Amino acid sequence: MPSTTFPTAARAQAVRTSRARDADRADLDLIPWLTRLAEPERTRVVADLRVVDVAPGELVCRVGKPVTYWFGVIDGLLKMSNDSAGASGGIPITFTGVPPGGWFGEGTVLKGESYRYNIQALRKSVVAGIPAATFHWLLDRSIGFNRFVMNQLNERLGQFIAAREIDRLTQPDARVARSLAALFHPVLYPGVGEVLRITQQELGYLVGLSRQRVNEALTALQAAGAIRVEYGGVRVLDLERLRAWRV
DNA sequence: TCATTAAATTGTT
DNA sequence: AACAATTTAATGA
Numbered sequence: 001m002p003s004t005t006f007p008t009a010a011r012a013q014a015v016r017t018s019r020a021r022d023a024d025r026a027d028l029d030l031i032p033w034l035t036r037l038a039e040p041e042r043t044r045v046v047a048d049l050r051v052v053d054v055a056p057g058e059l060v061c062r063v064g065k066p067v068t069y070w071f072g073v074i075d076g077l078l079k080m081s082n083d084s085a086g087a088s089g090g091i092p093i094t095f096t097g098v099p100p101g102g103w104f105g106e107g108t109v110l111k112g113e114s115y116r117y118n119i120q121a122l123r124k125s126v127v128a129g130i131p132a133a134t135f136h137w138l139l140d141r142s143i144g145f146n147r148f149v150m151n152q153l154n155e156r157l158g159q160f161i162a163a164r165e166i167d168r169l170t171q172p173d174a175r176v177a178r179s180l181a182a183l184f185h186p187v188l189y190p191g192v193g194e195v196l197r198i199t200q201q202e203l204g205y206l207v208g209l210s211r212q213r214v215n216e217a218l219t220a221l222q223a224a225g226a227i228r229v230e231y232g233g234v235r236v237l238d239l240e241r242l243r244a245w246r247v
Numbered sequence: 248t249c250a251t252t253a254a255a256t257t258g259t260t
Numbered sequence: 261a262a263c264a265a266t267t268t269a270a271t272g273a
Contacts, residue, residue, distance in 0.1 A: 199256065231267050232256065
């Protein structure tokens, strides 16, 4: 196993807790775009792929750091935020959860800029990544990969528009409902099945509500038959209902 | 594998 | 924020 440096940012604090390891077969099955690659490409990508365990609170990448990897979530839950760590005061912050199956930062990698977001693990997670060079190499020769990235960019645009709507919502139940619906996006987050593994605490952190209020909201959503609350997670019964939740 | 214990999560005040 | 109840994870025989 190569002892490469990874993830990039916050390595000083990360290297202590994160543990690089080889990707096993189970991990590979959870990378949605990998199945779309033909043989010569697939082999190189698997070789370049890095998989690490990330501890809760650990930063996967930080605003301003140069782009080195394109990341995806194998397991766990990450938080994407555009805050500047208190530098600009307590200004409204947009959070987005990244559940299993989600790959992000392709726009930044494409342009070769520095990261525009902080990506932080909300709980113990498994994160995969390919080097920016490999990403570009794939774009240059795999049509399947290009299709994936294009679709990804398109769907994500819709996500951000939805996120702005959610931010404007004041009703807690609606915020929770729509945020949940976003996390169950089948294209962006194919790793999320019927059940999303997320605690009410984590959901509260993501949506910007107290755990108690989230609990109340979830109870209401469950009573309406849109979801089922389970221990350490939520099962979606009616995704459309969640998306359209008003009050 | 099972029973016991510790930790995590939930529901409620 | 604090509490009790419940569920899961960890431990060791």
